[in-house]
Amino acid sequence: MNLRFVVVKALRAVLTLWLVVTFVFVVLRVTGDPTEQLLPDDIDPGIREYYRAAWGLDRPLWEQYLKYFQAAFHGDFGISFRNGLPAAELIWQRIPKTLELGIATFVTALAMGIPLGVFAALNRDRWLDRLTMSFAVFGFSMPNFFLGILLILLFALHLRVLPSSGYGTVGHLVMPVITLATAFAGAIARFTRSAMLEVLTRDYLRTAEAAGAGLSRRVWRHALPNAAIPIVTIVGFSLGGMIGGAVITENVFAWPGVGRLLTSAVADRDLSIVQGIVVLVAVTMVLANLAVDLAYGWLDPRVRLGARERSR
Amino acid sequence: MIAAAEREYDAPAREASAATVPLLAVEDLVKVYPAARATLFGRRRSLTAVAGVSFELAAGETLAVVGESGCGKSTVGNLVLNLITPTAGRVRFDGEDLSAVDDARWRDRRRDMQLVFQDSRSALDPRLTVGAQVREGLDIHGIGMPAERRAEAEAMLEAVGLGGFADRYPHALSGGQQQRAVIARALVVGPRLVVCDEPVAALDVSIQAQVVNLLSDLQARLGLSYLFISHDLSLVRHVADRVAVMYLGAFVEVGTRRQIFDDPRHPYTRALIGAVPVARARRSRHGRPVRLTGEVPSPLTPPAGCSVHPRCPFATERCRVERPAALRQPDGRIVACHHPETVP
Amino acid sequence: MSIPVLAIDDLTVRIDPPDAPPVFPVRGVSLRVEPGETLGLVGESGCGKTLTCLAAMGLLGRRVAIAGGSVRVEGRQVAPPEPGRDGARTATLRHRRMAMIFQNPSGCLNPVRSIGWQVAEAYQLRTGAARAPARRRAVELLDLVGIPEPGRRARDYPHQLSGGQQQRAMIAIAIAGDPALLIADEATTALDVTVQAQILELLRRLQRETGMAILFVTHDLGLIAEMADRIAVMYAGQLIEHGPTAAVLAAPRHPYTAGLLDALPFIDEDVERLVPIEGTVPALDRLPHGCSFAPRCGRAGIDCAIHVPTLRGGPVQAACLHPLEAA
Numbered sequence: 006m007n008l009r010f011v012v013v014k015a016l017r018a019v020l021t022l023w024l025v026v027t028f029v030f031v032v033l034r035v036t037g038d039p040t041e042q043l044l045p046d047d048i049d050p051g052i053r054e055y056y057r058a059a060w061g062l063d064r065p066l067w068e069q070y071l072k073y074f075q076a077a078f079h080g081d082f083g084i085s086f087r088n089g090l091p092a093a094e095l096i097w098q099r100i101p102k103t104l105e106l107g108i109a110t111f112v113t114a115l116a117m118g119i120p121l122g123v124f125a126a127l128n129r130d131r132w133l134d135r136l137t138m139s140f141a142v143f144g145f146s147m148p149n150f151f152l153g154i155l156l157i158l159l160f161a162l163h164l165r166v167l168p169s170s171g172y173g174t175v176g177h178l179v180m181p182v183i184t185l186a187t188a189f190a191g192a193i194a195r196f197t198r199s200a201m202l203e204v205l206t207r208d209y210l211r212t213a214e215a216a217g218a219g220l221s222r223r224v225w226r227h228a229l230p231n232a233a234i235p236i237v238t239i240v241g242f243s244l245g246g247m248i249g250g251a252v253i254t255e256n257v258f259a260w261p262g263v264g265r266l267l268t269s270a271v272a273d274r275d276l277s278i279v280q281g282i283v284v285l286v287a288v289t290m291v292l293a294n295l296a297v298d299l300a301y302g303w304l305d306p307r308v309r310l311g312a313r314e315r316s317r
Numbered sequence: 318m319i320a321a322a323e324r325e326y327d328a329p330a331r332e333a334s335a336a337t338v339p340l341l342a343v344e345d346l347v348k349v350y351p352a353a354r355a356t357l358f359g360r361r362r363s364l365t366a367v368a369g370v371s372f373e374l375a376a377g378e379t380l381a382v383v384g385e386s387g388c389g390k391s392t393v394g395n396l397v398l399n400l401i402t403p404t405a406g407r408v409r410f411d412g413e414d415l416s417a418v419d420d421a422r423w424r425d426r427r428r429d430m431q432l433v434f435q436d437s438r439s440a441l442d443p444r445l446t447v448g449a450q451v452r453e454g455l456d457i458h459g460i461g462m463p464a465e466r467r468a469e470a471e472a473m474l475e476a477v478g479l480g481g482f483a484d485r486y487p488h489a490l491s492g493g494q495q496q497r498a499v500i501a502r503a504l505v506v507g508p509r510l511v512v513c514d515e516p517v518a519a520l521d522v523s524i525q526a527q528v529v530n531l532l533s534d535l536q537a538r539l540g541l542s543y544l545f546i547s548h549d550l551s552l553v554r555h556v557a558d559r560v561a562v563m564y565l566g567a568f569v570e571v572g573t574r575r576q577i578f579d580d581p582r583h584p585y586t587r588a589l590i591g592a593v594p595v596a597r598a599r600r601s602r603h604g605r606p607v608r609l610t611g612e613v614p615s616p617l618t619p620p621a622g623c624s625v626h627p628r629c630p631f632a633t634e635r636c637r638v639e640r641p642a643a644l645r646q647p648d649g650r651i652v653a654c655h656h657p658e659t660v661p
Numbered sequence: 662m663s664i665p666v667l668a669i670d671d672l673t674v675r676i677d678p679p680d681a682p683p684v685f686p687v688r689g690v691s692l693r694v695e696p697g698e699t700l701g702l703v704g705e706s707g708c709g710k711t712l713t714c715l716a717a718m719g720l721l722g723r724r725v726a727i728a729g730g731s732v733r734v735e736g737r738q739v740a741p742p743e744p745g746r747d748g749a750r751t752a753t754l755r756h757r758r759m760a761m762i763f764q765n766p767s768g769c770l771n772p773v774r775s776i777g778w779q780v781a782e783a784y785q786l787r788t789g790a791a792r793a794p795a796r797r798r799a800v801e802l803l804d805l806v807g808i809p810e811p812g813r814r815a816r817d818y819p820h821q822l823s824g825g826q827q828q829r830a831m832i833a834i835a836i837a838g839d840p841a842l843l844i845a846d847e848a849t850t851a852l853d854v855t856v857q858a859q860i861l862e863l864l865r866r867l868q869r870e871t872g873m874a875i876l877f878v879t880h881d882l883g884l885i886a887e888m889a890d891r892i893a894v895m896y897a898g899q900l901i902e903h904g905p906t907a908a909v910l911a912a913p914r915h916p917y918t919a920g921l922l923d924a925l926p927f928i929d930e931d932v933e934r935l936v937p938i939e940g941t942v943p944a945l946d947r948l949p950h951g952c953s954f955a956p957r958c959g960r961a962g963i964d965c966a967i968h969v970p971t972l973r974g975g976p977v978q979a980a981c982l983h984p985l986e987a988a
Contacts, residue, residue: 208768215718216783216834217756226782230773305773306818385853491941521705522880526924526937533934548853551883555926555935578928592858593928594883597910609855612825628855 122197
């Protein structure tokens with residue numbers, strides 16, 4: 006792959022990360038002295054000073070920033086104010102569980118959304134297309150928590166085939182994944198459909214047809230690799246929405262992931278943890294964007310190879 | 318009819334000036350565009366679209382600029398009209414150096430210099446009637462009394478064969494009719510020079526002839542000068558007084574129509590003419606046809622020496638090293654070739 | 662007599678616009694292409710020449726269909742499908758024996774697949790060869806169509822090739838697996854004249870070497886003169902003149918063909934004034950009664966507005982009630 010392309014994209018990702026981490030620092034300092042929010046109002050000033058010194062709040066701002074940045078660079082976001090454990094460790098424990106939910110959702114959404122979109126495009130303007138697209142719109146219009154509660158009512162309380170909440174077996178995974186993947190799949194289906202409709206009118210598909218390529222070959226080997234380029238964009242963008250959805254879904258199904266940790270930390274005003282999660286989400290988004298950029302290069306030789314000199 | 322244009326043409330001052338100085342004189346026009354780097358830390362490159370072009374155009378004359386796609390012929394037209402700014406060189410119109418004039422003077426000059434280009438569909442505003450678009454030029458330049466402009470525009474439409482079409486919208490016109498409307502809009506302000514950039518390339522053969530005839534009728538009637546940019550050599554033979562053959566940003570041969578078509582000297586000119594397929598050969602072709610190999614190189618990496626040498630069957634060591642100067646021949650034409658006389 | 666590679670009989674193509682009555686852009690066209698010959702199909706934009714070819718190839722798009730007539734490839738009927746015959750087998754016959762190249766090679770090549778991949782795929786589809794030999798054959802085919810360093814170029818993507826080389830790659834895709842007929846639809850229109858000359862030379866050489874027939878479709882009578890053994894002229898969806906190229910161009914019998922030749926500027930002689938054909942081609946939904954060309958024709962009589970003329974005479978046939986004298 007074109008080295009210039011990768012280097013430029015990676016540098017941009019690093020710059021974005023730095024901006025995010027700095028932004029978190031600025032916001033936390035602008036909102037006031039953390040000791041005033043965390044310690045009781047009538048506390049002895051000496052004790053307050055003790056904490057200020059312990060947390061480094063008595064140092065000049067630039068020194069605080071350097072220390073903060075250095076720590077953040079090593080993944081250290083300080084000690085949880087509530088239970089005294091390192092915030093990073095608390096978050097770190099939760100990541101595999103959220104990752105499990107996230108990857109299962111991602112795969113399910115792609116496996117549902119792309120075939121549905123392709124199917125709708127091939128049946129353009131027929132009732133099958135309209136039906137599929139109605140489902141897609143329904144899917145991403147339905148609020149997450151509502152769908153989750155409906156599923157619990159149906160499968161856990163009424164049919165009693167799935168556990169209503171918790172973590173552990175594959176059965177526990179089914180409902181949260183469906184809840185999260187439905188909206189995502191709906192969006193992917195719609196974008197796949199429009200990307201396919203665009204690509205299906207291209208002349209190179211006529212070339213393939215003239216050479217005798219059957220419908221499935223034209224769709225999967227010729228059209229989809231081209232349609233994938235716009236689809237990847239929307240998948241990257243949707244990731245942000247999915248993170249928001251994950252916070253709600255984890256709470257609905259009592260899934261012990263980062264999302265639940267975040268809600269409890271916000272309720273407890275556990276600043277270190279909130280700060281750590283904000284940076285984590287930012288890192289995820291930046292990495293997702295980087296992945297999208299690199300996927301472009303992988304999918305599209307015009308991006309990968311650049312407008313190189315044409316050979317004559 | 319076409320009162321504005323004819324009034325201007327009849328003015329004695331104009332006749333006098335045309336006799337002494339050429340209407341248009343272009344000296345060493347250059348246009349260089351910056352281009353992207355090839356590698357991460359590579360040298361920033363440049364693309365030379367026009368590499369030092371000079372020519373003159375007399376009043377009432379047609380000079381055709383021919384060449385293959387990407388040779389820079391359209392850029393020359395845009396540079397003459399100042400639609401893009403030249404990197405170097407001078408354009409004189411009626412003796413006035415246009416590289417030195419300010420914007421206000423340019424607005425004034427636009428009236429004398431108009432453009433007709435290939436894509437008539439995008440040249441016309443789909444939301445305005447044809448009549449309104451023709452009248453617009455008169456409004457912009459404040460020509461005639463506002464009350465007379467409508468009649469003037471209709472007269473111009475009549476002159477291009479679109480009488481009674483003033484209230485129609487562009488989409489209701491055929492391709493040929495749209496191009497007539499574009500011509501009417503260009504000519505209504507009474508220009509003296511019209512740059513025609515592939516004016517009939519998008520039209521079918523039978524319609525092409527209608528528009529070509531219209532252009533030559535209007536030229537005869539209004540004394541227009543045409544800078545006629547085209548890739549179609551048969552058409553150029555039909556419309557041009559003089560022909561400039563362009564390759565990779567520079568003229569390789571400039572001569573009268575007869576010189577270029579009946580006795581081409583530059584190998585590239587001969588290859589171009591020889592490559593045109595003919596439906597009915599009226600006369601045997603001059604000499605042995607020259608076949609070029611390969612395709613036009615990228616202007617980002619122009620060859621050293623003569624720009625044609627990588628494709629020229631007659632190229633010698635000298636051609637590979639030394640760029641030939643454009644030299645005036647005894648018969649008055651200009652050829653940029655080291656060996657124009659030795660070519661069989 | 663040999664079996665024609667392609668035999669189109671009385672073909673009518675119908676377009677169903679979403680909210681308008683159907684139109685018939687091709688009406689009653691019959692064509693034959695004999696093995697190894699070049700038939701030139703000429704006409705202005707919208708005359709139905711491309712749709713005729715797409716109908717033969719089975720490539721008509723949405724809302725476009727064959728409404729009448731038949732298409733046979735090497736004697737076997739491919740359209741309309743014969744009852745009881747497997748549709749997939751018919752399609753296989755069609756694409757194994759016929760190939761088509763188009764005007765814009767850059768749009769006709771898949772931008773995310775390498776040139777070698779695309780040529781190999783066509784070869785596999787036509788011959789059923791395995792991947793590895795198809796890859797090797799692709800490099801040979803790229804060499805055959807005159808792409809330098811074919812082994813290296815096979816790994817290039819379409820955007821890395823010039824327009825002329827893209828069209829050469831398209832030709833390699835088309836001739837992979839040795840089809841009996843190549844349909845070239847305005848295949849050189851987008852190219853510069855010097856490159857066009859190279860592509861024409863390539864097509865002639867390939868025809869000599871492989872013996873394939875060519876259906877050469879263009880608006881340019883000059884190209885027809887250079888390439889075609891026979892010429893067929895279309896106007897407003899119908900075939901209006903047909904015969905040996907030299908004979909038709911020397912003395913056309915249909916006033917439209919004659920008009921086209923008069924409207925053309927010549928590169929080898931000065932013409933005082935071009936003679937245009939007045940008026941414009943009629944819209945498909947407003948075709949005149951009788952002869953479609955009559956409203957623009959100087960020779961038309963009252964009978965031309967009543968009867969639709971059919972091809973008559975020989976060796977140059979014209980669909981005209983008042984044809985010009987044969988030479």
